[in-house]
Amino acid sequence: MDMTFGHPLVPDMIADPSIVEFDGVFYCYATTDGYGHGLATAGTPVVWKSKDFLNWSFQGSIFADNFDAKFWAPSSLLKKDGRYYLYPTLDHQITLVVADSPEGPFRTIDGKDINKESGWRHFPIESEQFIDAEVFVDDDGQAYMVWAKHGICKLTPDWTAPDGEISRVHPKRGGYSEGQYLFKRNGIYYYMYTLEGHENYKYAYMMSRVSPMGPWEAPENDIISGTDHEKKIYGPGHGCFFCPQGSDQWYHAYLEFGRGGTTRQVWVDKLNFNEDGTIQFVELTLEGVGALRPVEETRPNLAHGKTATASSLWPPAKVHPIADRRVDRTEQFNPDNALDGSNGTRWVADEGDDAAWYMLDLGEARDISHTELYFVRPTAGHAYRLEHSLDGEAWEPYGGHEDVILQSPHVDEKSARARYLKVSILKGIPGIWDFRVY
Numbered sequence: 478m479d480m481t482f483g484h485p486l487v488p489d490m491i492a493d494p495s496i497v498e499f500d501g502v503f504y505c506y507a508t509t510d511g512y513g514h515g516l517a518t519a520g521t522p523v524v525w526k527s528k529d530f531l532n533w534s535f536q537g538s539i540f541a542d543n544f545d546a547k548f549w550a551p552s553s554l555l556k557k558d559g560r561y562y563l564y565p566t567l568d569h570q571i572t573l574v575v576a577d578s579p580e581g582p583f584r585t586i587d588g589k590d591i592n593k594e595s596g597w598r599h600f601p602i603e604s605e606q607f608i609d610a611e612v613f614v615d616d617d618g619q620a621y622m623v624w625a626k627h628g629i630c631k632l633t634p635d636w637t638a639p640d641g642e643i644s645r646v647h648p649k650r651g652g653y654s655e656g657q658y659l660f661k662r663n664g665i666y667y668y669m670y671t672l673e674g675h676e677n678y679k680y681a682y683m684m685s686r687v688s689p690m691g692p693w694e695a696p697e698n699d700i701i702s703g704t705d706h707e708k709k710i711y712g713p714g715h716g717c718f719f720c721p722q723g724s725d726q727w728y729h730a731y732l733e734f735g736r737g738g739t740t741r742q743v744w745v746d747k748l749n750f751n752e753d754g755t756i757q758f759v760e761l762t763l764e765g766v767g768a769l770r771p772v773e774e775t776r777p778n779l780a781h782g783k784t785a786t787a788s789s790l791w792p793p794a795k796v797h798p799i800a801d802r803r804v805d806r807t808e809q810f811n812p813d814n815a816l817d818g819s820n821g822t823r824w825v826a827d828e829g830d831d832a833a834w835y836m837l838d839l840g841e842a843r844d845i846s847h848t849e850l851y852f853v854r855p856t857a858g859h860a861y862r863l864e865h866s867l868d869g870e871a872w873e874p875y876g877g878h879e880d881v882i883l884q885s886p887h888v889d890e891k892s893a894r895a896r897y898l899k900v901s902i903l904k905g906i907p908g909i910w911d912f913r914v915y
Contacts, residue, residue: 479809479811479814479817479819479822480763480819480821481709481806481807481808481809481821481822482735482742482763482808482819482821482822483710483744483762483763483764483765483819483821484744484763484764484765484819484820484821485733485742485743485744485765485819485820485821486505486525486533486730486742486743486744486745486765486820487505487525487533487742487743487820488533488820488823488851488885488910488911489509489511489525489742489851489854489855489856489885489910490509490510490511490735490736490739490740490741490742490854491505491507491508491509491510491525491732491741491742491743492507492508492510492714492715492732492739492741492742492743493507493508493549493550493551493609493656493715493716493732494506494507494716494717494730494731494732494743495507495551495552495553495554495611495717496553496717496719496728496730496745497553497554497719498719498721498722499554499556499579501528501770502526502527502528502579503526503527503528503530503721503769504524504525504526504554504579505524505525505526505527505533505730505743506522506524506539506551506552506553506554506563506565507525507551507743508548508549508550508551508739509521509522509523509548509856510735510739510740510741510742511739511740511853511854512739512854513739513740514739515738515739516739518547519547519548519549519739520854520856520857521538521856521857521883522538522539522540522544522548522551522565523535523537523538523539523856523883524539524579524580524581526579526580528770528773529768529769529770529771529772529773530721530766530767530768530769530770531767531768531769531772532772532773532774534884534885534886535855535856535884535885536580536883536884537883537884538581538582538856538883539576539580539581539582539583540574540581540582540583540590540591541582541584541590541591541592543590543592543594544590544591544592545591545592545593546567546568546591546592547567547568547569548565548566548567549565549566549567549608549609550565550566550608550609550610550655550656550715551563551564551565551566552564552565552610552611552612553611553612553717553719554579555612555614555620555636557636559577560575560576560577561575561576561577561578561579561583562574562575562612562636563575563576563583564600564610564611564612564622565610566608566609566610567591567599568599569608570599570600570607570608571599571600571602571607571608571609571610571624572585572591572597572598572599572600573585573586573600573636573637574586574591585597585598586637600638601637601638601639602628602630602639602643604624604628604643605626606624606625606626606655607624607625607628608624608625608655609624609625609655609656609657609715610622610623610624611623611624611657611658611659611717612632612636613659613660613661613689615661615689616661618634619631619632620632620636621659621689621690622639623646623657623658623659623668624657625654625655625656625657626645626653626654626655627645627646627647627648627654627657627670628643628644628645628657629643629644629645629646629659629689629690630642630643630644631690644690646668646670646683646691646693647693648668648670648681648683648693648695649681649683649695649699650672650681650699652672652673653672653673653674654670654671654672655670655671655674655715656669656670656671656680656714656715656716657669657670658670658716658717658718659689660718661689662720662727662750662754663754664686665684665685665686665754666684666685666686666687666688666689667682667683667684667718667756668682668683668684668685668693669681669682669701669718670682670683671714671715672700673712673800674712674714674800675711675712675734675737675799675800675801676704676711676712676734676737676798676799676800676801676804677704677711677712677800677801678703678704678712678713678714678715678731678732678734679700679702679703679704679712679713680700680701680702680703680713680716680729680731680759681699681700681701682696682699682701682756683695683699684696684754684755696755696756698755698758700758701729701748701756701757701758701759702729702731702758702759702761704801705761706803708761708762708763709805709806710733710761710762710763711733711734711801711804711806712732712733712734713729713731713732713733713744713759713761714731714732714733714734714741715731715732716729716730716731716732716743717729717730718730718748721769721770724769726747727747727748727749727750728745728746728747728748728766729745729746729747729748729759730743730744730745731743731744731745731746733763734796734804735796736794736796736806736808737796737797737798737799737804738799742820742821744761744762744763744765745765745766746759746760746761746762746766747759747760747766763821774915776915777915778818778913778914778915779839779843779845779914779915780816780837780839780912780913780914781816781817781818781913782816782817783816783837783838783839783840784812784813784816784837784838784840785812785813785815785816785824785835785836785837785838785912786812786835786836786838787812787824787826787833787834787835787836788826788830788832788833788834788835789826789827789830789833790810790811790812790824790825790826790827791810791825791826791827791828791908792810792827793807793808793809793810794807794808794810795807796808809822810823810824810825810908811824812824812835815835815909815910815911815912816837816911816912818911818913820910820911822910823853823908823909823910824908824909825853825906825907825908826902826907826908830907832901833901833902833907834899834900834901834902835899835900835902835909835912836869836897836898836899836900837897837898837899837900837912837914838869838896838897839895839896839897839898839914840896841896842867842894842895842896843894843895843896843914844892844893844894845865845892845893845894845895845898845914845915846890846891846892846893846915847888847889847890847914847915848863848875848876848888848889848890848898848912848913848914848915849886849887849888849911849912849913849914849915850863850886850887850888850889850900850909850911850912851885851886851909851910851911851912851913852885852887852902852905852906852908852909852910853906853907853908853909853910854905854906854908855883855884855885856883857883857905857906858881858882858883858904858905859881859882859887859902859903859904859905859906860877860878860879860880860881860882860902860903860904860905861877861878861887861900861901861902861903861905862874862877862879862900862901862903863875863876863877863889863898863899863900863901864898864899864901865893865895865897865898865899866895866896866897866898866899867894867895867896867897868896868897869896869897872899873893875889875891875893875895875898876889876890876891877889877900877901877903879903881904881905886911886913898912898914900912
């Protein structure tokens, strides 16, 4: 198995994750990466969800079809009076959007769709670099917002505006900072922030035993994570910190340099504390933390570790450093990458392959009833045809659809006996992160 990119949380390129749990379901809101235009754009806003923290899926956008803003760095989702509140950065400014469900559709507090014709407005704060919001609600119900470059304020009781003056946290370390995060554990408030960027990201923190507004103090060892050149883990950047319901174990989710620029992925590692409340240095692993709840699907994946062929494959791609020439990473696009279950490797067809196909060989004839396809750049949608065969010569229909659908995975169910399965990609990026067969 090629472990260059380890075991990311989901089979897609995402960044700036915010993970929450409601009613036994984990939700991951994030910037959708992988569209090749740097910070000038981002992909369709979606929410990945999982009941076990191991198998993730999404279905369509979290906004209405006429959404036309640029979506970055959403806050953690909050629930108030039966509605769900999210504070993403839309068109370079933090915006409050609400919905009746964690999956949307999200609209402004007064019910407007997010598009140029509706006249929607950003959150009413005038501040330099007003991006990357996180909202924390204390035990007394008072809400606080933090954002890039160390902005902080109280929010009004309805969470729609600042309550009082805008202030700033004054951390131990200077320089550009984003990915601010505020949480509370055992009566101590923690203010988390990033340093530098790209493959040199680091995470630092401050503590307060008084209030989310401070006063803040810096522990002696205030850096909790950074690049590990020996493991080739580059830049743990803008992420979140969370503790599953009914657990005392905290976790740190973070973006990693990935393929450079806005082609990042998200990993999760354990976050541990010392007896005095200080945070231990996070061991970054790229291995993931596995299931945090019982796994729903317990049948063996018949495709795991098998072999595949394809119409073509993209040539190996060397990752180009931005801030550290020691980055040594090359991505391969072999067909077997979609069968290793890692979320970090993929098969991609060569440029100009207008009739891309992918064929899985199970090694022998097997009874199958269920398949899952995790396509590359799933938030742009795919149409495909899935066929099965005993000999690789005579093919029969198994599943697929001709209309472009935005979701991951694409699931087909049919009882059949097959050794070979062939995917013909009709529309969408011709590539597969993972192919599962049950």
